[in-house]
Amino acid sequence: MRKKEVELIAALAEGKLEDETAVRALIASSTKRQAEYDAQKTAYEALSSIPSAQLTEHESAALHRDIWTEFQVQPEAEATKAPWFYRWSYVAAGLFVVVGLVIVVDQTNSNFAPTSLLSSGDDSASEAPVVTSSADESEGLSAERALTDTTQSATEAVGDQESDGVAEYADPDVAGLTELAEQTRSGRLQSFDLAATNFDAAMVDDMTQCIESAGLADHEVVGDVEVENHYIVAVPAGAELGPDTPVSFVDINACQVAYTHE
Amino acid sequence: MTAPPHDAQLLARVVDGDHDAFNEIMRVHEGRVFSVCLRVLGDREKALDATQETFLTAFRKAHQFKGNAAVGTWLYRIAVNTCYDQLRKQKRRPSEPMPEHLDPADQSAHEAVEAAAVRPELREALDSLPPEFRAAVVLSDVEGMSLPDTAETLGVPVGTVKSRVFRGRRLLAKHLGNQMTS
Numbered sequence: 001m002r003k004k005e006v007e008l009i010a011a012l013a014e015g016k017l018e019d020e021t022a023v024r025a026l027i028a029s030s031t032k033r034q035a036e037y038d039a040q041k042t043a044y045e046a047l048s049s050i051p052s053a054q055l056t057e058h059e060s061a062a063l064h065r066d067i068w069t070e071f072q073v074q075p076e077a078e079a080t081k082a083p084w085f086y087r088w089s090y091v092a093a094g095l096f097v098v099v100g101l102v103i104v105v106d107q108t109n110s111n112f113a114p115t116s117l118l119s120s121g122d123d124s125a126s127e128a129p130v131v132t133s134s135a136d137e138s139e140g141l142s143a144e145r146a147l148t149d150t151t152q153s154a155t156e157a158v159g160d161q162e163s164d165g166v167a168e169y170a171d172p173d174v175a176g177l178t179e180l181a182e183q184t185r186s187g188r189l190q191s192f193d194l195a196a197t198n199f200d201a202a203m204v205d206d207m208t209q210c211i212e213s214a215g216l217a218d219h220e221v222v223g224d225v226e227v228e229n230h231y232i233v234a235v236p237a238g239a240e241l242g243p244d245t246p247v248s249f250v251d252i253n254a255c256q257v258a259y260t261h262e
Numbered sequence: 263m264t265a266p267p268h269d270a271q272l273l274a275r276v277v278d279g280d281h282d283a284f285n286e287i288m289r290v291h292e293g294r295v296f297s298v299c300l301r302v303l304g305d306r307e308k309a310l311d312a313t314q315e316t317f318l319t320a321f322r323k324a325h326q327f328k329g330n331a332a333v334g335t336w337l338y339r340i341a342v343n344t345c346y347d348q349l350r351k352q353k354r355r356p357s358e359p360m361p362e363h364l365d366p367a368d369q370s371a372h373e374a375v376e377a378a379a380v381r382p383e384l385r386e387a388l389d390s391l392p393p394e395f396r397a398a399v400v401l402s403d404v405e406g407m408s409l410p411d412t413a414e415t416l417g418v419p420v421g422t423v424k425s426r427v428f429r430g431r432r433l434l435a436k437h438l439g440n441q442m443t444s
Contacts, residue, residue: 010428042438043431046384047403053297059310060292064285067317203392206425226350230394252394253418 001032009033013040172249172258176227181247181261184222184233191223191233207232213255216248224252231258269333276324284324288317291334294405295341301400302345304389306375312348316341331414338415342397349393387437395430402427 005026012023027033055063183189207221211234219234222241231249239245248260269290275283295316300309319340327336380388388396394416401412402423413423 006428007424010424010431036432039432039435040428043399043434044403046387046434046438047399047431048406050301050380050384050404052294052405053300053309054293055296055310055313059296063292063310063314063317064288066314067288067321068281070314070318071321203429206429209425210422226353253416255422 001036005033006036009037010040010044013037013044172229172231173227174259177225177231177249177259178261180225180227180233180249184235184247185241185243185245187241189223189225189233191225207252210252210255211248211250214248214250214257216250216257219248225249229253229258270329273324273327273333276321284317284321287320287333287337291337292317294334295337298338298341298400298405299345301388301404302342302393302397303348304385308348312341312344315344319344335411335414338401339417342401342416345397346393383438387434390437391430391433395426395433398423398426399430399434403431 008017008023009027011017012020012027017023027037180189204221207224211217211219211221211232216234218237220237221232222235223233225231225233230252232252234248234250235241235245246260246262249258250256251258269287272283272287276287292313296309296313299312299316300306303309303312316337320337323340327333331339388399391399397416398412401407401415402409407415409420409423409427412427413420416423418426
């Protein structure tokens, strides 16, 4: 069934069409469309019957009280333990780490080629030094992990707290994704949502569209995982899983390749 | 969602240290934030925790609000992300749902719980949906948000929201159908 047809069927189920004749005829033309209409209508009616929940006066008062208690505790605690010159010492420490990081990055760039972070993959034309042996490769990856750790420490040291709730797309956890890529290659990957829905065809379809938007039209979905973020796992279509299969992780919200393990 | 200028002005005052302005923002939005959290998490106590966490985060991040979206949309987005975090934690450390903890003296609490009650089979069907699908159908079909507003709240394109809503409904109907036949 085409996307547009599903949209029309859903609009009919929601009672939002002024002229229903054409869509009703469309639905009557096949049992699949009729089933889609029945599902959309049943679910929409059930969901829209759910009442909007309200806080009681007591709960609302407790919420305000607890929040202000939390706010009062935090600034006081910070004020008592941090005289002004301590704050400057944090800035100095931050600068020290940033300068150190710049030196590490300089040295890293001159020593080895980066792996394919935030790219869909073909770096073969790059003029960076080519790392071929597996020992060198693992050394490069370790250095990259060390660099990632250093970056994280530096970020934390200067007090950037982007992580709780608002910042949606954190940098990928390369170590975690690398491990999951190995599990994919050996057929041991445990999916997240897809496992819960027993590889529901509609969800796979949704994910396939997402990886296509990410520029991986020639890939297929083999699972989905949760590591800090929710990713679709994709491999080249028709490829036999093995130690050399490139495994890509696509951010399910942004539909962008977050990491490719080659 | 059209941004009431009032909200944005209040948030600017919050950044300047005006606590009354934050109380006012909470009063306007706490009901819907709680409602979204309750329908996504399915448990009143957890929804209250998530509502509190949402406003704590909003207060800490008030200076980062750029005004690209309505304050409400920004708050609901924080709320949904807070709920996702709670669901992930729950998945790692599964626990039995807590019984509703109500103040015996608070008669309105019992009435509120009853008024917000959802048929058990529907609750179960909603809980069975993947979190992204659940959030989409809650915002769109339960809270009655338009698809563009839902997309803005979830931070995804409208097409993705449509797809999640339609597929979420399909899964929900399938679950309800299975329950009726079993």
